[in-house]
Amino acid sequence: MRTTGANSASGRPHPAVLTDFDDTAAVQNVAELLLKRFGAPDWMDVRQRFPGDGHIDLKEYQEITFRAIQADRATMQAYVKEHANLRPYFRELWGFCQTNDFPMAVVSQGLDFYIQALLDKEGLGRVPIYAVNPKVPKR
Template sequence: MPTERDNGPASNPMMPPPERGGTVGNIAVLCDFDDTVAVENVAHLVLDRFARAEWRTLIKQFHDGTIIPKEYFERPFRSVRESKEAIQAHVRQTAHLRDGFGEMARYCQQRGIELAIVTHGLDFYVEALLEREGLAWLPTYPVGARFTPQGIQFEYRYTKPGCDDWGNCKCSVVDRYLSAGKRVFYVGDGLSDFCPARKAELVFARTRLLELCQKEGLPHREFRDFTDVVRELERYSMRPNPLSL
């Protein structure tokens, strides 16, 4: 299940009731967080400030495939001993939402489009940025984090067989929305977005994900910020036959 702010597709009790309208209410827009919803990789902001300096050597190992994604996500945070409150304060001071995300959240809310964040990031730093921006009502599917005397412990809430190397399985979340009859539009940028992009009806992509979409011929739009996504949703809502992209 998603974080306590949400109970699954179309059932977030803390989300303001949407105004139904248009022809886009069967769409779910699922967004990656680091380097997508957030301009920066917020995990890197946290680790650069609070982890041991050598943590960055893991980035190359991850991209070279010499360590599995789950290990890449967990190992750097093992050296972090700062409090949750101090880390969240750092995130609020240093992280930024990508332009247009707040406007897209309101656009989706008004039109009954489900919008959620699907991420390998940790819940406490995702929450810190969303709360600062007044968007704490958005459903999120992050990795859970517990602060203990031994360090941060990880809780993987969204998994499925065959996806153990990743910990959190973004595709399992996409599958939930597809099973609920939603047409999934996916927004992302990186390696962890490859699997969900292949399941989505339309992908909004940048950087490495854009290269994948071009290589594999996936239906996609390049995006710079979320005004591009809103513009495409608006065009989609104006089509005589909204079932056709």
């Protein structure tokens, strides 16, 4: 996928649209939504070690907190589909990008499985996702 360069029809630069996910494309922080519902009781303690003191980075925080979840991915994906929402006009932005041949993708430190679930719910499963694929059991 070419993300920059001249548009052959107009000679103008060809933009790409990249968006974050939690609290950006999604109305809420979907990771926190899942942790509040399915997380271990101490997930907030782990969060206190991130990011300020430098003991753990975001990827490690996610792996620790999501590894402790007993729900399987299918259960979490169903919960996302029921309780999370994309921002108004996200679908229209995707349509605009498709119509105008602008590449668009979600680029996020969020976890791929819950991003995909919400995009699928909205009929936007074709939006490319570049996100964390955690080392967490799929159960």
